[in-house]
Amino acid sequence: MGHVDLPAIATARESEKPLSSEEHPSDHFPDGGFRAWATAFGGFLVQFCTYGYTISFGVYQDFYSQTYLTNQSPSTIAWIGSVNAFLFEMCGLISGQLYDRGYVRQLVIGASLLQAISLFMLSLAKPDQYYQIFLSQGIGSGCAAGLLYIPSMAVVSQYFRKRRELVMTFVASGACLGAVVHPIMLNNTLNGSIGFANGVRASAGLISGLLFIACFLIKPRFPPSKASTTFLATANKCAHDPAYIFGTAGLTIFAVGFYYPLFYLQLDSAMHGLSKTFSFYSLVIMNTSSFVGQLTSGVLVEYFGVPAVLTGSTFVGTVLLFALIGLRTIASVVTIGILYGYSAGIFQALWAPVLAVLSPDPSDLGARMGISYAFMAFGGLIGPPISGALLTGDYIWWRGAVFNGIMGAIGCSCFIAMQVVLRHRDHDSQ
Template structure:
């Protein structure tokens, strides 16, 4: 028993109602089809530019902590040990990376704008509060720079990287390389600005305020440029159910463990190269620019995967970058001259840039469903962030107040070499 409507576009049967219209069928087909990617365009590249600026101000400021480590140790927090001071930078780095566990979860649910605006406001506020911190007040600096700035940068880190995948598929590695290079450029500009203002008539407070003003202006531009394109998934699996599914993905687990192992030693040159050079009697001007040299090289390294990753393979480039980086950390045992500072800075900066850039693309190509990319990145980076949390304080404890440099260099270099086993397992497993 069925009666047909006059327009012939709807059917009604006893007990059920079924609507079939041409427009409905088109919408259903559109929903079920995979998303298309423009691979460019004004909004796509504007989003890349905005994400670049977010990385410049967020992770770029974190990787500039070597300037603060040196200044705090020798001038501003002389009553605190190197290990205690390094907790400021390590907590900041941990929160930047591991904050993605929360921000990635909310990003997948379509809360991009609250994460972006809230994180940017908190970062600006935290840096201005840092300018009010008093000498020898470690807890004040820890709250403002370690916790406040770390939470803020962690809030925007994953969303700013993941949103680029809305516009690119074939050129995703290139786009993400450009975005990742923002942190390296930031780690060039921030140390130059801070080193030249800390030791001038401005002093610590006004120097940090000037830096905070620069960051605030750039983040405002970033907020105006960035736009998500794809809608969030209609349904999201429960968080713990997703974790159990991720735990059965062997390639994902190996990639995460490998990256976290290398990260234990990754920050040693970034945090301690400038202090290492100064305590070895290297010219002070060159010592101040040692981080600039390293991060300028890192800028080039972060751009490289965009051009070579498809040809050489992401796994091969991760293995080469991490292996060479670990060897260069071991070479810091022999750092005693100007030439050694420059060589280690240039080579390690390049390797570190390649490694950091390929973290997100490695996880992206291991993700079949882009609707859970934010969460997968967040979970993986949370584990990776643990390495950045424990590495610098251990290095500071091994360094001691007598500056025994071979101990932290040996520890960090050996830990870095262990990633080779995870990468080899990943390759053997034919994950990619």
């Protein structure tokens, strides 16, 4: 498809309320300026500290399996990360509705505080005390990240129209930069001289400081709106929108396989006898490539459109999930890590933009994002534990690769169906 301009999330709100007591509503978007870029950078920091930490769980999966939770199976440990990812997306139901009503700063400040508390509580968890880690890292940090995601991404659309796609992908790239920095820091602290407690505290201190800065930078342009579509009305519209249904199904099913390399690549490398140092940096290689993928996704979208780029990234990701069957050497880890990381980065960058394309009414975009992420949450919840169960205690790696590759193929097929519906819709509207 050609270029698809993302809908303006705040356009409806602009027509309902003045920007100030002395100004009349207008369709003007700054598309730049200090306040606009400060808000975008604040969103970037939020992504760095939340989803960037979530997708760094592979470090913890390896550390817990071999050192800190040796009394638990890989599948049981994976539930910590998968519940975190589940709540990250499920909490969008709440944050999406609150965003549509204008409560951006309240969400950002409250959820930032929750993220800081959760990570400092994680540092107090004792070895082989699964429930302590599960409550703080799985539930507490997952809820905080979920409440922060939608407002930090969507608020950017209140400032940018012409460059909205590029700016949104910039904000989303904070997650992949975080997924580069956090594994380096965690691997060198958890496995270093300072140990688990101080290593997690150092990480929590970095995240708390950056979120503190983000709370000052993020500022919405519009006051809370009293006029908003009810959740049930939005859900009813979604249920009668084939393109939205296929898009949400694609996100949900692909998410089942999406987290497999993020959670298991480092452990996979270590269990195949590769050096400990290289295994530590296998996630860094993949996440660095993801960062590049997110940064370049905006350029690709300019030429091919959001749906086509998203479909292409999931097709490549599916092929590479199957390719994990052949992971044996350093060269195979590097190759798969770079290629999968790049496709995964594009996929992550386009979650919000594709839902914007699928939302004809900008005033209910927050709710539509929340609904899609709630379904997607179930994919992230069940995927890693199923993979762990398939691996068993004997680590039979081909089983996980085949299962997650099949899930990726089904998800990619849903995105192809979504494109077909969108093309028919565009044709009928001409």
